[in-house]
Amino acid sequence: MSLRAYQQATARAESPREAEYRLFGQVTRALMSAADADPTDARTRVDALDWNRRLWSTLGSDCADPKNGLPAPLRASIISLSIWVDKHTSAVIRREEEIEPLIDVNRMIMQGLGGEG
Template sequence: MSYQAYQTAASRTEDPRSAEYRLFGQVTRAMMAAREYGPSQLSKRADALDWNRRMWTAFAADCSSESNGLPESLRAAIISLSIFVSRQTSEAIRDNDAVDTLVEINRTIMQGLAPQGQGEASAA
């Protein structure tokens, strides 16, 4: 079985929390790699940061829906984080400290999403 077929099968059996954890890991790894890109690879850095911003925007949109089952306080916190991430992304284009902040936010969220017994979230 090819890797693509395995990945497709895995995504069909994955619960939403695991899918979110996996997505956070992929996006966070992309940002960690983008941190190392030099000025000649600014578009790659921008792509990784934009992926993160789009992910957070999608989570905020979902949290603004009345049908979202999360507690209202958690939904509000996710929306607030999304706004912060959007602002921080503009700074992160040229500032590694801002990238580090975004990576740390994602890692913190991953710790909360991690399957029981997995312990510390690892994006690398």
């Protein structure tokens, strides 16, 4: 089986929850690598932070849509987290805050998505 065929089969077999878990795992690993990177490696840091911010921005926008099927309190919590991630990310880029709280939030979301929560 070719790699492309395998990826397509995996995508079809993956539930939305599993896809979200996988995406959070990829973004969180990028943040962890950025946290461990040489302080002069701004590119690794900014790329990971931007990817995480875009993920959360997408989640926040999706939850702001009245057609979203999640319960309103959960949608509101996700929107609040999205706003916090945006603000905290800006502070991390300015070196006013650390990256670890972003990693911690993502890990908590992954626990919920994985049913470990």
